[in-house]
Structures are given as structure tokens and as C-alpha cells.
Amino acid sequence: MPKIQINGIDLFYDIKGTGEPLLLIAGFLCDHAYWSLIMPSLISQYQVIRLDNRGMGRSSAPKNPYSLKQMASDVAALLDHIAIDKVHLVGHSMGGQIAQELVLAHPEKVQSLILLSSLAKGDGLFNSIIEAWGELCANVDFKLYEKVVLPWIFTDMFYSIPGMIESLIEFAIRYPFPPATHSLHHHSRAMLDFDTTDRLQKILCPTLVLVAKQDILTPLKFSQELVQGIPNSELVVLDSGGHGFLIESSDAVVSAMLNFLGKLKPAYTM
16 A cells, blocks of 8 residues: 655555546545445446545644645645546545545546535534534543544434444544544644635536435535536435445445446546
8 A cells, every 4th residue: 555745745545446447535534444345346346546635544644734725636646646637536524525626626637526425615513513623632532532523423323233333433542543633623624614615616527416314414405505506416315324324324325326427437538
């Protein structure tokens, strides 16, 4: 699993599978491993590229502030380095915001776009939550931090599975590449500064906007705003799962993704 030096940092990435290139960008608090449950289904049909955003996983975590435009520039530099001209682009939550900045800055690099539980701009409640997460990480231990964050990510049904949340928290605190507290602060500030509302109409590639009905962090209205702004977009709402539906309802998510991508295959060009 290689690293490259770009934009003043070491950026970690990996590539698996063969076929049309599909690039995955994880969200807040997550690195490339977040996609693990759907990887088998994806790599059977696509060349899947994952990365750790700056400040996460095995990528560098600079002390200076980050912006989502800067993180999109990191992704663009990665594509140049691995000599891939155009990708199907997928982003979850903050990763979807990075994906928006990438397609706006480099539309020639994006064949299609999938936005999972994402948004163009936060409202007062969302911004208050994200701001608190950015400040809380420096004041509590990581186990308590996870206990505070996860109720916004998973549904009551998921919490009712015996031992499930405890297992996730145990995995997170034992994970060998935990996020630095300053990185979480920088990521939260970057999300608060994000707004593509007036630029969505410039996203012209085929776009799938996917959200779960029970997502309380990025509720349905955020996805509806994306679809209203992006000309060639469609909205799919899943009945199961919350914001963390890549874990809670992974089969439904990957099915929706592959159905959308499958419809584009005849039109794919490199």
C-alpha cells in the first residue's frame, strides 16, 4: 500500500481490482478502511482507488488548517500521479463535499459522481454538531468521543444488536492509525466553511445522491438540495440505515451504487 508526496504531505492510497476506475473518498473521522464492507462487491467489477485524506489514517497530519478545496487538490494530484485521466467518483459525508470540490475544479477528471449522505451547506444544527465534535476531541479520551459521536451515525435498530456498538468502539480505540485531535479540529472547521450551493449547477456529470431515511446527521433535505442544484442527478432514499449506512446497510448501499454505475457503462470512455 503506497504513499506519495504531494502538496507538501505524504498521501496514503491503495488500488484493488480491475475495470473502470472508481475512486472512494471517506468522510470525517474515517480513513480508507471505512469502505471495507463494500470492497468485495466493487473490486469484482471496478479498479477501486481509496485514499486517506490529509489528517487521517496513514497520510500526513499537518498542524496548519485544512480546507476541503485543498483536500480535493490532493485527490487530483493523486490521479495525476497514478496516471488515471477520469474516474467514477464516490464520496461519503465530508468525502462527498471533497468530491464536489474535485468535480468543480476538475470536471474533466470525473465521469460520474455518487454522493452518499452528503450536503452542499450545513444548517444551524449540523454546524453546531460538527463544531462541537471539532472541539470535543481535545477534551475527552477517544473512547468517550466515540460514545458521543456514534448516536448521530447509527440507528436505534443498530444499537439494539447486542454488543455491536461496543465492538465498533473497541475496534476504533485499538485501530493502529487513529486520527490526531488537531486533524479532527481542522476537518470540522473545513466543513463549517463549506458551501457549494451557488455552484451546484456547474456539476454536469451524471450524479447519484444516496441517503438513508433515518439519517439524522445529514437528513433527507440536504440530499434534496443537492438534487435540486445538480442538473443531471437522481435521488435514491434507502429505507434502512442512518448516516453510517455503509456499515449498517452496506448491501443496500452497494446495490444502489452498482445499479447507477451499470447504467453508465455503455457511455464510458477513457
